[in-house]
Amino acid sequence: MIKAGIIGATGYAGAELVRLLAGHKQVEVIWLGSKSYTGQTYTDIYQNMNEIVEGECQDDNIEKLAKQADVIFTATPQGFLASVLLKEHLEQAKFIDLSADYRLKDVKVYEKWYKIEHKSPQFLEEAVYGLCEINRSQVKGARLIANPGCYTTCSILTAYPLVKEGLIDPSTLIVDAKSGTSGAGRGAKADNLFCEVNENMKAYGVTTHRHTPEIEEQLGIAAGKEVRISFTPHLAPMNRGILVTEYASLVKKSDGSLPSEEEIRSVYERRYGKERFVRVLKPGVCPQTKWVEGSNFVDINFKVDERTGRVIMMGALDNLVKGAAGQAVQNMNLLFGFPEEEWLDYTPLFP
Numbered sequence: 001m002i003k004a005g006i007i008g009a010t011g012y013a014g015a016e017l018v019r020l021l022a023g024h025k026q027v028e029v030i031w032l033g034s035k036s037y038t039g040q041t042y043t044d045i046y047q048n049m050n051e052i053v054e055g056e057c058q059d060d061n062i063e064k065l066a067k068q069a070d071v072i073f074t075a076t077p078q079g080f081l082a083s084v085l086l087k088e089h090l091e092q093a094k095f096i097d098l099s100a101d102y103r104l105k106d107v108k109v110y111e112k113w114y115k116i117e118h119k120s121p122q123f124l125e126e127a128v129y130g131l132c133e134i135n136r137s138q139v140k141g142a143r144l145i146a147n148p149g150c151y152t153t154c155s156i157l158t159a160y161p162l163v164k165e166g167l168i169d170p171s172t173l174i175v176d177a178k179s180g181t182s183g184a185g186r187g188a189k190a191d192n193l194f195c196e197v198n199e200n201m202k203a204y205g206v207t208t209h210r211h212t213p214e215i216e217e218q219l220g221i222a223a224g225k226e227v228r229i230s231f232t233p234h235l236a237p238m239n240r241g242i243l244v245t246e247y248a249s250l251v252k253k254s255d256g257s258l259p260s261e262e263e264i265r266s267v268y269e270r271r272y273g274k275e276r277f278v279r280v281l282k283p284g285v286c287p288q289t290k291w292v293e294g295s296n297f298v299d300i301n302f303k304v305d306e307r308t309g310r311v312i313m314m315g316a317l318d319n320l321v322k323g324a325a326g327q328a329v330q331n332m333n334l335l336f337g338f339p340e341e342e343w344l345d346y347t348p349l350f351p
Helices: 012-022 060-066 082-086 087-092 107-115 132-140 151-165 212-223 262-271 321-335
Strands: 001-007 027-033 072-076 094-095 144-146 174-179 230-235 243-251 277-278 298-305 312-319
Touching: 001 012, 012 027, 012 060, 012 094, 012 321, 060 072, 060 082, 060 087, 072 107, 072 212, 072 243, 072 321, 087 094, 094 321, 107 212, 144 321, 151 174, 151 212, 151 230, 151 243, 151 262, 151 298, 262 277, 262 298, 312 321
Parallel strands: 001 027, 001 072, 072 094, 094 144, 174 230, 277 298
Antiparallel strands: 174 243, 243 312, 298 312
């Protein structure tokens, strides 16, 4: 039995972590950290946890928690963990950070896109980007995991096999993404009010969204060269879900022909055929957010447009599970040698 602490336990991603870990047979949650609700009973905030989770919310004292926990999850705003993490903490506990503090290796890129100073760049080199399907072996031996974001997880996994195999020109990649409102967090914001979101769809962060360099960095590693993409997120009137539609030009083969649907499908199946949480759908079936809701699955498919010489790639996931808390638990399972699917093998919810 390992002891886990959660800082940011009352945000949407933190609450999803609490829900998942509450039933994990190998984990005891010893710390429900919430600066906003310190001293309040957790079930007074989230009544769905009544008679399942006990205890009051505690503060965000990393120094104290690191002496008690085996693993610490930080579901906190950008800049929090980077401002408090010390070498001594990493020697005492493993950290899985759900913010962007350690996702980008170039501190200048982080500071440019997030508009804050990075307080502990000395840990960037050792931090492992916790996209399990790509970095599984590195995750297993890490002390510090940078848990990927929801847009990035869906965007990267959807395009990764074709970038890695050189079947598409990554410089032509366009990512059109939609997110449920829980992706914006639990904080009170006018743009997220019911009357603002309901019966509405809108783009935001056009050319400036902070997940752009994260997608570029990881796909650049796959391509073996610098990658620049166009990424546009949209807010959709739903609680949960990420849907990405990605467009890229196919690279012609030596005989001048384009890769066929069968060749592309074989690439996806080689990459993801044995992955528990990535489902490559049957030909002609488009991913939908409702078929992954509440689960750790990513549904992926594609279609070749022979007329334009492009491929359209599609992916869907639950932004709070595989896009946040579920992926964090998947990383934890790898870190401690548990079965990777331990307490994550949920059937998606419907309706």
